[in-house]
Amino acid sequence: MRNITSSWITVVVVVALGILPPVFLWNGQAFYMDLATRLVILGIAAVSLNLILGFGGLVSFGHAAFIGIGAYCVGIPAYHATYGEFDAIASYSGLFQILLAVGAASLFALITGMICLRTKGVYFIMITMAFAQMVFFLFVSLETYGGDDGLVIDVRSELPLVNLDDPLQMYLLCYLSLIATMLIVRTITRSRFGMVLQGAKDNNERVVTLGYNTYLYRLTAYVISGGLCGYAGALLGNFTTFISPEMMGWTRSGELMFMVILGGAGTTLGPVLGSLVFIVVEEILSHFTTYWHLPFGIMLIVIVLFVRGGIMGLIGSKVE
Amino acid sequence: MSGLLQIAGLQKRFGGVNATDNVTLDVLESELHAIIGPNGAGKTTLISQLSGALRPDGGSIVFDGANITATPAHARARLGITRSFQITSLLMSMSVLDNVALAVQARNGHSFRFIKPARTIRHIREEAVDTLQQVGLENRANDPTVALSHGEHRQLEIAIALASKAKLMLLDEPMAGLGSEESTKMVDFLKALKGSCTILLIEHDMDAVFALADRISVLVYGKIIATGSPEDIRSNDQVRHAYLGED
Numbered sequence: 210m211r212n213i214t215s216s217w218i219t220v221v222v223v224v225a226l227g228i229l230p231p232v233f234l235w236n237g238q239a240f241y242m243d244l245a246t247r248l249v250i251l252g253i254a255a256v257s258l259n260l261i262l263g264f265g266g267l268v269s270f271g272h273a274a275f276i277g278i279g280a281y282c283v284g285i286p287a288y289h290a291t292y293g294e295f296d297a298i299a300s301y302s303g304l305f306q307i308l309l310a311v312g313a314a315s316l317f318a319l320i321t322g323m324i325c326l327r328t329k330g331v332y333f334i335m336i337t338m339a340f341a342q343m344v345f346f347l348f349v350s351l352e353t354y355g356g357d358d359g360l361v362i363d364v365r366s367e368l369p370l371v372n373l374d375d376p377l378q379m380y381l382l383c384y385l386s387l388i389a390t391m392l393i394v395r396t397i398t399r400s401r402f403g404m405v406l407q408g409a410k411d412n413n414e415r416v417v418t419l420g421y422n423t424y425l426y427r428l429t430a431y432v433i434s435g436g437l438c439g440y441a442g443a444l445l446g447n448f449t450t451f452i453s454p455e456m457m458g459w460t461r462s463g464e465l466m467f468m469v470i471l472g473g474a475g476t477t478l479g480p481v482l483g484s485l486v487f488i489v490v491e492e493i494l495s496h497f498t499t500y501w502h503l504p505f506g507i508m509l510i511v512i513v514l515f516v517r518g519g520i521m522g523l524i525g526s527k528v529e
Numbered sequence: 530m531s532g533l534l535q536i537a538g539l540q541k542r543f544g545g546v547n548a549t550d551n552v553t554l555d556v557l558e559s560e561l562h563a564i565i566g567p568n569g570a571g572k573t574t575l576i577s578q579l580s581g582a583l584r585p586d587g588g589s590i591v592f593d594g595a596n597i598t599a600t601p602a603h604a605r606a607r608l609g610i611t612r613s614f615q616i617t618s619l620l621m622s623m624s625v626l627d628n629v630a631l632a633v634q635a636r637n638g639h640s641f642r643f644i645k646p647a648r649t650i651r652h653i654r655e656e657a658v659d660t661l662q663q664v665g666l667e668n669r670a671n672d673p674t675v676a677l678s679h680g681e682h683r684q685l686e687i688a689i690a691l692a693s694k695a696k697l698m699l700l701d702e703p704m705a706g707l708g709s710e711e712s713t714k715m716v717d718f719l720k721a722l723k724g725s726c727t728i729l730l731i732e733h734d735m736d737a738v739f740a741l742a743d744r745i746s747v748l749v750y751g752k753i754i755a756t757g758s759p760e761d762i763r764s765n766d767q768v769r770h771a772y773l774g775e776d
Contacts, residue, residue: 399646401634408631411620418580418618419693420635429641496553 218524219478221251222485228498230380242376245510248488249383250444253390255436255468255480263474264398265430265443266410267326270334271341272465275314277457279442281348282310284452291363303373307443312376314431314439317344322431326424338459348454359453368445373447383444387481390437395477397433408432467509473521482520533558533593533727534579534697535742540573540587540640541751548574549585556697559640561719565762566748569772572731575614575748576638576699579729580612581605593696606635611695614688615702615731619674625685629657632692660692664718680711687718697727714742739763749769761768 213402230245261267283306300306321340328336349357365373374377394415398405408416409423416423446452455461464487472483490508495502515522532555532723534688541549548571556562562677564572564663576757577583581602589598592737597605627648633656634647648654653776669677670712683703690698703719704712723741730740738745739759748754749771755762762768 396646397643399648400644401640401642401647401650403643404627404631404634404647405640408620408623408627411622412618414582415614415618415620416631417581417602418612420603421640421691422601422603426640432592508640 213477215476215521215524221256222326222478222481223391226387226481227384230384231377234377234380239376242380244488245443246376246380246383246448248484249380249387250441251465251468251488252446252481252484253383253387253444254438254441255465255472255484256394257434257441259469259476259480260394260397260437260466261427261475262429262469263476263479264394264403264410265372265406265427267427267431268334268466269325269337269431270459270462270466271321271337271339272434272438272459273457273459274341274344275318275438276316276442276461277344277348277452277454278314279310279439279444280446280452280456281354281442282306282313283358283366283443283446284362285354287364287366288354288360289364301364301367303368303447306366307440310439310443311436313444315436318432318435319428323434326427326431331525337509341446341457342459342461345454345459346459348457355453357454357469359451361456362446362450362452363406365450366443379448383448384445386440390440391477391481393437395431402426409449411464450502471509471519473514473519476518476521479519479521486520531558532556532591534729535586535591537577537591538588539575539578539585541571541578541583541585547751549578550752552588552748554746554753554756556727556729557744559724559727560743561723561741563732563742563745563746564748565732565735565738570748571751572748573701574751576612576701576729579699580610606693606695608698609694609696609755610696611690611693611700612699613690613703613745615705617679617682617686619685619689621675622678623674624671625666625674625677626654626657626661628674628685629660629688629692630654630686632689633660635756657692660688663691664688670722679706679721680708682728683707683711683715687715691722695726697729700728700730700732702731702733704732705735712737724751 226249233241240377254272258269261269286298286300286306286309289295290301325333325336338351348354354360371378371382391452391457405421405426409426413423467482468483468487472481473479491501493506494505512519518525534556535550536554552575566572571600574583578585581600585598589596592608592610597608604627604698625633631715633653638718658667658670664687666681666684666688669681687703707715713735719741730741742759744756745759745762746753747762747768754771755765755768766773
């Protein structure tokens, strides 16, 4: 019963995300289209974080770093293509930039993951955050790319078939990417690999005793999650055309975590619902008061305290 | 007959406590070897060193001709050592069948397989169901593990150990917390299992131990004070004095 309902809700939400924003655009409400693009991109990041947080039980507090790395992998090649130097990476090619984004984010995940995954619990949270802050300060110190003032992307990625300067095409690319990411994570979590990952979340010692080197399985999941998040970063850079270290600060990592937990960790749709509610409520509250963080924070606390399993948990418990 | 498992001079200290004090022991192929001893004698510590969960401070462990003293737990499992836990250690959020299927899956090569849904892989599911039938849990296959009774949890522990088709099973108090009827069932079950693989059994239930074991070792304060057939152990003065509490 619960599964059927949640599948239905998934279909409804996914279809609505496909139809409503273009309708807003045609109605001349481009602002809502922008909002939708942002939420879909953050949705991709949240879905990829969910792979390790929801299904792997690894609370990463540094996922914004992957977004930042992905975004700078668009910004830096574009910067050099415009202003010269570093010919080797100077390019407007979207395929190159996206490959670079996914590659760099995965590599960063591999290197930091090898160290982070040797720790557990609170230590894991702290060390993932520490690595993300290292990247943050690295980009703050890179004066060439604007330091903490950030970097304007003059030319968006050039991709075959799609023109990212067109808001509708930009949105559709993000939207299809979200669906693809959801399908990838869903497939992985149901596979044999996914069973090991979820088993290790439940009881690591037991799974090790069965003969699985859970460290390697977790590391693999961490790299996949980081790579997908890097891809989301490449999209975000193209969308905002302005990137700065601020997009990988620890508060951003916290927001991603909130989205996953708010929507329901360990579910296919949860992170998407989480980012949807997060972006929409943030938008509404900021209309009423500049201190919107306060009611927003209270709302998050209430949900975390009283609703087990986030929004998806709420839907599930109503049905049962 | 040489030992399938040869433990020589094993040492493990926790602070000032010698939890394992120069333990030397051979477990023979296909015997059921029981280890008894009072609470705190270091039985679980010993099992944990054999399974790889704890690193010994000294001594060596040889399994099936290979020195595994420094081998990590997951690799030991692949070599054919499995353990059950004294305190139930299961995947509580998964179904009963998933618990066993994961053990079957572990024997089918690596699991870096990302595409095919695990629950649709026929031979794994079927083997898992067969194993559940052996312990009489087949009716509970699709229930969440957390919903099972304590007795059923103990049965599931055994099912998982069976599913890993290990050469050596380390059973840490499989009867712990069972009622007398459930205990009898478990003893019968282990009796039927005897001979098909090598079992190192830790157990408090003396009736069970004397009914099941081919050989018994007595562990007191981390030291093995006697090893022998059940009759030898029963008549050993030292054992009576130290453990059975008789003068």
